[in-house]
Amino acid sequence: MSTIDSILTENRVFPPSDDFRRRARVSGREAYDALCAEAATDYEGFWGRQAREQLAWHKPFTQVLDESDAPFYRWFHDGELNVSHNCIDRHLPLLANKVALIFESDNGTVRRVTYAELSRLVGRFANGLKSLGVTKGDRVIVYMPMSIEAVVAMQACARLGAIHSVVFGGFSAKSLNERIIDAKARLVITANAGIRGGKVVPLKTTTDEAVAMGGCDSLERVVVYRRAEEKDAPIEWHRGRDLWWHDLVADKPDVCEPTWVGADDPLFILYTSGSTGKPKGVQHSSAGYLLGAVNSMNWVFDYKPDDIFWCTADVGWITGHSYVAYGPLAVGGTQVIFEGVPTYPDAGRFWQMIERHKVSIFYTAPTAIRSLIKLGGDLPKRHDLSSLRLLGTVGEPINPEAWMWYHEQVGGGRCPIVDTWWQTETGSHMLAPLPGAIATKPGSCTLPLPGIMADIVDETGAKVETGGGFLVITRPFPSQVRTLWGDPERFKKSYFPEEYQGRYYLAGDSAHRDDDGYFWIMGRIDDVLNVSGHRLGTMEVESALVANPLVAEAAVVGRPDPLKGEAIVAFVVLKGARPSGEEGKRIIADLREWVAKEIGAIAKPEDIRFGDNLPKTRSGKIMRRLLRAIARGETITQDVSTLENPAILQQLQESV
Numbered sequence: 001m002s003t004i005d006s007i008l009t010e011n012r013v014f015p016p017s018d019d020f021r022r023r024a025r026v027s028g029r030e031a032y033d034a035l036c037a038e039a040a041t042d043y044e045g046f047w048g049r050q051a052r053e054q055l056a057w058h059k060p061f062t063q064v065l066d067e068s069d070a071p072f073y074r075w076f077h078d079g080e081l082n083v084s085h086n087c088i089d090r091h092l093p094l095l096a097n098k099v100a101l102i103f104e105s106d107n108g109t110v111r112r113v114t115y116a117e118l119s120r121l122v123g124r125f126a127n128g129l130k131s132l133g134v135t136k137g138d139r140v141i142v143y144m145p146m147s148i149e150a151v152v153a154m155q156a157c158a159r160l161g162a163i164h165s166v167v168f169g170g171f172s173a174k175s176l177n178e179r180i181i182d183a184k185a186r187l188v189i190t191a192n193a194g195i196r197g198g199k200v201v202p203l204k205t206t207t208d209e210a211v212a213m214g215g216c217d218s219l220e221r222v223v224v225y226r227r228a229e230e231k232d233a234p235i236e237w238h239r240g241r242d243l244w245w246h247d248l249v250a251d252k253p254d255v256c257e258p259t260w261v262g263a264d265d266p267l268f269i270l271y272t273s274g275s276t277g278k279p280k281g282v283q284h285s286s287a288g289y290l291l292g293a294v295n296s297m298n299w300v301f302d303y304k305p306d307d308i309f310w311c312t313a314d315v316g317w318i319t320g321h322s323y324v325a326y327g328p329l330a331v332g333g334t335q336v337i338f339e340g341v342p343t344y345p346d347a348g349r350f351w352q353m354i355e356r357h358k359v360s361i362f363y364t365a366p367t368a369i370r371s372l373i374k375l376g377g378d379l380p381k382r383h384d385l386s387s388l389r390l391l392g393t394v395g396e397p398i399n400p401e402a403w404m405w406y407h408e409q410v411g412g413g414r415c416p417i418v419d420t421w422w423q424t425e426t427g428s429h430m431l432a433p434l435p436g437a438i439a440t441k442p443g444s445c446t447l448p449l450p451g452i453m454a455d456i457v458d459e460t461g462a463k464v465e466t467g468g469g470f471l472v473i474t475r476p477f478p479s480q481v482r483t484l485w486g487d488p489e490r491f492k493k494s495y496f497p498e499e500y501q502g503r504y505y506l507a508g509d510s511a512h513r514d515d516d517g518y519f520w521i522m523g524r525i526d527d528v529l530n531v532s533g534h535r536l537g538t539m540e541v542e543s544a545l546v547a548n549p550l551v552a553e554a555a556v557v558g559r560p561d562p563l564k565g566e567a568i569v570a571f572v573v574l575k576g577a578r579p580s581g582e583e584g585k586r587i588i589a590d591l592r593e594w595v596a597k598e599i600g601a602i603a604k605p606e607d608i609r610f611g612d613n614l615p616k617t618r619s620g621k622i623m624r625r626l627l628r629a630i631a632r633g634e635t636i637t638q639d640v641s642t643l644e645n646p647a648i649l650q651q652l653q654e655s656v
């Protein structure tokens with residue numbers, strides 16, 4: 001087995017300031033090391049202590065980890081609790097008047113909800129669901145815009161022990177149809193419209209289309225939240241099936257006793273599109289999942305009671321589950337929820353909102369950062385961002401240039417950046433700096449959280465000491481995926497392959513470690529390039545390209561090459577306009593030399609193509625399989641239904 005070569009070197013190091021370190025929950029490297037040592041000496045003791053201290057239990061557990069049916073691990077399984085009780089009731093009456101949610105709509109109106117009000121909203125809606133017969137274990141689809149009601153719907157399901165499955169509001173009728181069928185959902189909760197960037201998103205009409213596609217035999221009712229005036233969002237009404245949210249809750253009491261559930265009873269299913277085939281229904285537990293969310297709020301976000309927290313992710317993604325709907329509430333925090341898009345009315349919207357709401361912890365995706373650099377790199381300067389104390393990123397490797405911009409322009413050079421590596425399947429952060437303990441390096445997600453046993457191995461499972469390999473987690477952890485809904489065999493095959501005797505959780509990413517033991521994610525295993533016998537991750541070549549002052553974004557893929565095995569083809573978005581003719585040729589030559597100089601001739605792209613954008617999924621991930629087809633001159637036969645911007649394919653195909 002060949003390991004993966006690492007060619008990028010990044011030497012900048014940013015230790016936390018003394019002030020940040022002194023105030024931090026985990027203060028200094030020794031404190032982090034002590035937590036890790038506790039987990040290493042007594043793994044179950046460590047996790048048992050965390051679960052007892054961080055969660056409110058109805059019935060205490062007697063066993064921490066049950067490995068008897070590995071890899072179907074169970075955590076705290078004979079304990080009982082309720083997730084919504086942990087997020088709301090346990091903060092009352094102490095935090096009754098503390099603001100839980102600050103909602104800013106697309107056009108800038110603001111609505112605040114305290115913990116006492118949230119308790120009533122969730123109680124009434126849960127009573128509404130109950131009146132429709134929803135009980136523990138039932139599946140409920142949530143197809144909602146970013147809103148207070150989306151969080152209320154999720155919390156209400158959790159309160160009843162019903163299993164929600166949130167479908168991102170940007171997904172099509174076909175995706176919704178598949179998910180209703182696969183989950184055998186009894187209910188869809190939607191809205192008459194979503195409003196994003198001044199445009200109406202017809203969620204209810206799409207729901208009707210999804211149901212009309214057939215096969216949704218399990219579906220009984222569609223609950224519709226009235227987000228927009230009915231004249232602005234005309235919808236059809238299916239008598240006997242459709243029900244207004246406000247009618248459902250009109251006569252319901254504010255108080256709904258939580259249904260106690262087993263620690264390992266499912267809290268939700270979240271579908272994640274695998275690289276091929278049908279989406280996987282990632283099934284998460286109640287207690288273990290929530291523990292991951294709470295610990296990472298405290299450890300990675302260093303959450304304090306007076307923080308204003310803002311995670312920009314939509315509730316349709318795992319990030320919007322762990323760091324919008326659950327984590328911030330479970331710690332009794334105040335958070336911003338935003339309905340709109342970062343570029344409306346202009347690319348300064350995030351900075352304007354940080355100033356307006358005095359956000360102290362801001363968490364977003366590298367793809368958003370890069371596009372805001374391209375659309376208005378100087379806009380942060382126009383706002384007072386002094387409330388910020390911590391910044392975070394998630395979703396893909398952040399290239400060091402974007403990291404530096406975020407650090408300087410947004411964080412004013414004073415805020416640590418937590419680059420958090422995790423996945424839908426891990427439920428919460430796995431690799432990330434504890435900001436008062438770990439010095440950061442641009443582009444590295446640094447070290448595992450306490451109790452997370454991450455490692456890098458080769459194809460046989462042997463530890464890789466230098467160079468890159470497969471990122472694995474060698475011991476089960478509380479917040480991990482429990483199974484794939486209805487498909488336990490696929491669960492085993494996807495995450496616990498036989499090569500590792502079914503013991504290691506295989507993340508599907510490649511990574512390497514530097515001399516300080518820091519992890520650097522190199523890309524997805526499936527995307528590794530093989531150039532003249534050197535195996536290269538996509539991340540490093542892309543970072544080198546983006547380090548060039550002209551470049552906003554880049555994606556590289558391999559194209560079969562008779563001499564080298566694979567030749568690198570780079571798709572590049574410039575900060576300025578897309579060049580053509582002689583200018584294009586000159587920039588291509590410059591960029592090839594630039595990469596050769598930055599990381600070595602081996603990584604020099606054979607071919608460079610310019611586009612106004614890159615093909616991305618709705619969650620902002622570059623779809624390299626489409627770029628591979630374009631690079632090879634193949635016609636695209638793959639499924640492009642999850643693509644955010646289909647028009648870009650033709651432009652890239654013509655850009656030869």
Ligand code: WT7
Binds near residue numbers: 317397422424523619
């Ligand atoms: C994949 C998981 C986790 C919530 C959002 C995405 C990539 C995620 C990082 C990071 C480098 C990252 C990985 C991972 N990824 N965070 N900080 N650095 N890569 O969830 O859709 O399940 O995607 O996103 O490739 O496997 P997801």
